[in-house]
Amino acid sequence: MVEHPVVDAKAKKYDRQLRIWGAHGQAALESAKICLINSGTTGSETLKNLVLGGIAAFTIVDGAKVEAGDLGNNFLLEAANLGAPRAQSVTGLLKELNEAVTGSFVEESAEDLIDGNPAFFRGFDIVVATQMREASLLKLESICRESGVKLLIVRSYGLVGQLRASLGEHVVVESKPDNAVEDLRLHQPWPELAQYAHSLNLADLDEITHKHVPYAVLLIQAAAQWYEEHAHQRPASYKERSDFKLLIKSGQRQIDGCPIDEENFAEAVANAHKVWAPPPFPSEVHAILEDKAITSLSRSSSDFWVLAAALKKFVDTEGGGNLPLEGSIPDMTATTALYLQLHTLYRERAERDVAAVEAHVHTLLRSVGRDPKAIPRSTVKNFCKNARNLRVIRYRTLAEEVGTDTCKSDALRQAMSAEDTVSNATLYLLLRAVDRFHSTYNRFPGSYDGELEEDVPLLKTIALGILAECGAGNNTPISDDLVGEMCRFGGGELHCVAAVMGGIASQEAIKLLTKQFVPLSGTLVYNAMGSTTSVFQL
Amino acid sequence: MELAGRWCDLDMLLTRQGNLVGPGFEPDPALREFLQEDCRILCVGAGGLGCELLKDLALSGFGNIDVIDMDTIDVSNLNRQFLFRMKDVGKPKAEVAAERVMARVAGVKVTPHFCRIEEKPIEFYSEFHVIILGLDSLEARRYMNQVACSFVEFDAAGSPDPSTIKPMVDGGTEGFKGHARVILPGFTPCFDCTLWLFPPQTKFPLCTLAETPRSAAHCIEYAHLIQWDRERSGEEFDADSDEHMKWVYEKALVRAKEYGIPGVTFQHTQGVVKNIIPAIASTNAIVAAACTLEALKIITMCSTGMNNYMMYVGTDGVYTHTAAYEKDPACQMCSPGVPFEVRPDMTLSQVIEALKADPQLGRQLNEPSISYGATNLYMRGVLEQATRDNLEKTIGELVGGDGSVIQVNDRKLLAPLRVKLRFPAESADANGMVH
Numbered sequence: 026m027v028e029h030p031v032v033d034a035k036a037k038k039y040d041r042q043l044r045i046w047g048a049h050g051q052a053a054l055e056s057a058k059i060c061l062i063n064s065g066t067t068g069s070e071t072l073k074n075l076v077l078g079g080i081a082a083f084t085i086v087d088g089a090k091v092e093a094g095d096l097g098n099n100f101l102l103e104a105a106n107l108g109a110p111r112a113q114s115v116t117g118l119l120k121e122l123n124e125a126v127t128g129s130f131v132e133e134s135a136e137d138l139i140d141g142n143p144a145f146f147r148g149f150d151i152v153v154a155t156q157m158r159e160a161s162l163l164k165l166e167s168i169c170r171e172s173g174v175k176l177l178i179v180r181s182y183g184l185v186g187q188l189r190a191s192l193g194e195h196v197v198v199e200s201k202p203d204n205a206v207e208d209l210r211l212h213q214p215w216p217e218l219a220q221y222a223h224s225l226n227l228a229d230l231d232e233i234t235h236k237h238v239p240y241a242v243l244l245i246q247a248a249a250q251w252y253e254e255h256a257h258q259r260p261a262s263y264k265e266r267s268d269f270k271l272l273i274k275s276g277q278r279q280i281d282g283c284p285i286d287e288e289n290f291a292e293a294v295a296n297a298h299k300v301w302a303p304p305p306f307p308s309e310v311h312a313i314l315e316d317k318a319i320t321s322l323s324r325s326s327s328d329f330w331v332l333a334a335a336l337k338k339f340v341d342t343e344g345g346g347n348l349p350l351e352g353s354i355p356d357m358t359a360t361t362a363l364y365l366q367l368h369t370l371y372r373e374r375a376e377r378d379v380a381a382v383e384a385h386v387h388t389l390l391r392s393v394g395r396d397p398k399a400i401p402r403s404t405v406k407n408f409c410k411n412a413r414n415l416r417v418i419r420y421r422t423l424a425e426e427v428g429t430d431t432c433k434s435d436a437l438r439q440a441m442s443a444e445d446t447v448s449n450a451t452l453y454l455l456l457r458a459v460d461r462f463h464s465t466y467n468r469f470p471g472s473y474d475g476e477l478e479e480d481v482p483l484l485k486t487i488a489l490g491i492l493a494e495c496g497a498g499n500n501t502p503i504s505d506d507l508v509g510e511m512c513r514f515g516g517g518e519l520h521c522v523a524a525v526m527g528g529i530a531s532q533e534a535i536k537l538l539t540k541q542f543v544p545l546s547g548t549l550v551y552n553a554m555g556s557t558t559s560v561f562q563l
Numbered sequence: 564m565e566l567a568g569r570w571c572d573l574d575m576l577l578t579r580q581g582n583l584v585g586p587g588f589e590p591d592p593a594l595r596e597f598l599q600e601d602c603r604i605l606c607v608g609a610g611g612l613g614c615e616l617l618k619d620l621a622l623s624g625f626g627n628i629d630v631i632d633m634d635t636i637d638v639s640n641l642n643r644q645f646l647f648r649m650k651d652v653g654k655p656k657a658e659v660a661a662e663r664v665m666a667r668v669a670g671v672k673v674t675p676h677f678c679r680i681e682e683k684p685i686e687f688y689s690e691f692h693v694i695i696l697g698l699d700s701l702e703a704r705r706y707m708n709q710v711a712c713s714f715v716e717f718d719a720a721g722s723p724d725p726s727t728i729k730p731m732v733d734g735g736t737e738g739f740k741g742h743a744r745v746i747l748p749g750f751t752p753c754f755d756c757t758l759w760l761f762p763p764q765t766k767f768p769l770c771t772l773a774e775t776p777r778s779a780a781h782c783i784e785y786a787h788l789i790q791w792d793r794e795r796s797g798e799e800f801d802a803d804s805d806e807h808m809k810w811v812y813e814k815a816l817v818r819a820k821e822y823g824i825p826g827v828t829f830q831h832t833q834g835v836v837k838n839i840i841p842a843i844a845s846t847n848a849i850v851a852a853a854c855t856l857e858a859l860k861i862i863t864m865c866s867t868g869m870n871n872y873m874m875y876v877g878t879d880g881v882y883t884h885t886a887a888y889e890k891d892p893a894c895q896m897c898s899p900g901v902p903f904e905v906r907p908d909m910t911l912s913q914v915i916e917a918l919k920a921d922p923q924l925g926r927q928l929n930e931p932s933i934s935y936g937a938t939n940l941y942m943r944g945v946l947e948q949a950t951r952d953n954l955e956k957t958i959g960e961l962v963g964g965d966g967s968v969i970q971v972n973d974r975k976l977l978a979p980l981r982v983k984l985r986f987p988a989e990s991a992d993a994n995g996m997v998h
Contacts, residue, residue, distance in 0.1 A: 034638070036830075038638055038639065038642055040639040040833075041642055041840075041842040041843065042642050042643075042841065042842075043830070044834065044839065045738050045739070045843060066622075070848065073844070073848075074843075074844040074845045077641075077642055077844040078642065078844060079642070092568070093567060093568040093569045094568055094569060094570075094571045096566060096569050097569040097570040097571070097622065098572055098573075098622055099622075100618045100621075100622060100667060103666075103667050103669075104566075104669045107566075121648070183575070183576070184856075184866055200879070201878065202879065203876070203878055237775060356777055356778055358771075359775065360775050361775050361776055361777055361823075361824070364775075364777040365822075365823055365824070471579075477579065505582070506583055507582075507583075509581070510581060510582055510583055513575060513576070513579045513580075513581050513582075514575060515575045517571065517572030517573070517576075518572050519572055519573065519576070519623075520618075520619060520623060520852075521619050521623055521852040521853075521855050522852070522856070523852075524615070524619055524851070524852035524855075525853060525856075527848060528844075528845045528846065528848030528852065529845070529877070529881055531844070532739065532846070532849075532877050532881075535845065542739065542877075542879070543878065543879040543880055545881045546880065547880075549881050553856055554583050554867050555867055555885065556743070556853060556869035556873045556883075556885050557873075557883060558881060558882075558883040560880060560881060560882075
């Protein structure tokens, strides 16, 4: 009997995003508590996207009252809110977007809260800090780092935006690359696969089946013949590779000396490179297997590192230098039966690899004094299936990025001189310079029409000063055009720039919460003048 | 009365001289007045991108917005189409969206059009200063492209007349990826110039579905495309009917079990049958805002513009690529003339037959009329008799020579095709080559 589809209201509402991050990703979102600092349009837009996605709860920290300017750029406010606490008004309208989300607010400035009640921030998964200046951010970062709370720093400034994450270590199993590499082992079939491939005698097959022998089988057979004739060397030169393709084609059926159209042979030729160029061992995964977290594995190590240590043991022993097999195969012209037989071989091999990794996991867990069954098989299986795409990101602190002793002066100097990054690196520098300007003059450059012209040289001097402090100052010119534009912006928050930055910030929050896809590492600068972005590792 | 200081952030861009601005930018408070009072912008689509676009436009100073959308609100829209609530399900998107934006942003006027884009006469589209697209299909984009390109006029030298340009800004998203682009027909590439940017849809061969299914999708498409017609012939399949979708799901499940194929679920069935594109709020927000910024720049010139395509990828870090794509000089939609080779001694009748036989042009032609500048060469209808004699005249005597541009019109076309006649080089004749 056919089971009836159960599609509840929630699954319907979130259908289009469940197709991206799945039920487990959604569950992660639905348990997330977010703190937003400052509910101007940049903050409101960030939170809007997260509320729509279905986070558990948010709290807005903002001491401001709704001003006229807010009504010209913030969609989460309306005319009636003028003069009311901004955090309260935005909270009210945000909650209308998703009744499953709980919202609250604290009518207090973040700066006061940071100094007066730093423990406040400890209860959140992510703190999204918007429109804050460097000095307060440094204090907030140190609170977040100490308590293991992830921090996202977002800013819109005229036609410029900036985004940065600050957290300890972020590990990703499901990085979901756009172009996943297929590791079919056609260059090096394991015994059962080779045996299966050779069990199909092409000459004996009827016409229909001949056209439906999977290309994987055709390539394994052709490769075996090639190795025999070429002293076990893979086709290397252009000539050899062309010859190998001819060898594949020579298996096609012919009518009156003309090869007949067989889709599977065309696919074999198109995939012939899988014989001579197997996918390389990914460098990111290599670095993970060499990480000191593996050599220093202990009872307090996270499950990720236990699994990585088990993976390393597998690669070094059973794997013979290979990662576990993924177990899936791409669609290819084949009869249903031949395709399913082939798929079963890959799946069985993948299951054996999982079992081998799991055995290492048990041993390692026992060796660090944990329950050997502490990591369930399904977790091991998922780890093995994604072994090729594992990622670990470790973030520098903002304090290191801006510290005169710790900043990466070479990287900054290089970014300031390369043609494709000079504009956005200059904007990065100027964003730091406007904060320093603010701490001296208690306003942003260009805030008032009357002082606009005088502010331009002042801002430039400050920017040159920062470059010099970072040791990146010698002969590095700063574009007067960009200095002038930064003053023209006057610290204004444009709705569209805020919507772009809020969009990117919410996307990064989702990646950090679901541990899927690869989050931004480094500092992002968005240049809305030319519609470009740059990411700087500073 | 406008609240003082409400637009202070935007005004800094509009009232201050800048270093990096568009051609002819003159800072002036009148720019915002123009945006709010006189400028008319059309937003095509009130879905995921459309909701964002309407919000962005209203908060970028645009005071007169029209929105066109033929859809009604579905539950699965609510994770991103933030102008809609559960109680709105079933209502027209354009109407609810317009109402919500006007209720939230004081002073803005949004006029909804609950209909298909094809239902509006071409004159409707000519009223707008800019058209901004938030669509999810290539067909709809190409239709709007044809509309925008139909307005551009060229001078004798083939240069577009700037006053006839109908600027168009387009956004698109899929999951964590998206694009924003600016189309100035005649100046920058149109959709048809860069059709290669849109990857072809995956379609399974019918024989695979019928004889060698290998995946859940194959079983689903078999039930949807083959079994439905066989077992419920005469009944039109409706992807929005729960009963129909369930039927396909159950048939696919049976077939998959028969073949030992795993993976048929109701969710997957819907995805395959409706060709569902995953969609999230964040990407829509990014792309729509990037598009709106370009619309603002086109109207006010307050900053340098995007040239002319930005793609966004958010799966691995944050990556964008902004590229200046090139026009296709032979584009049927936006070039001063599609090159078409004829011999000067061919009669007009033969030229018409050759046009109809052309694999590209012919598809759009049924009973073409031909004109050259202001001269009617051959017209259907009331002028047929008056122009009939031209059919037997040679094209060489009817037009000005190599490179002449004729206009080809047909009922199947939204706007006349510009065809640039190329006469083969003289040297070819001298060498005795056969045409």
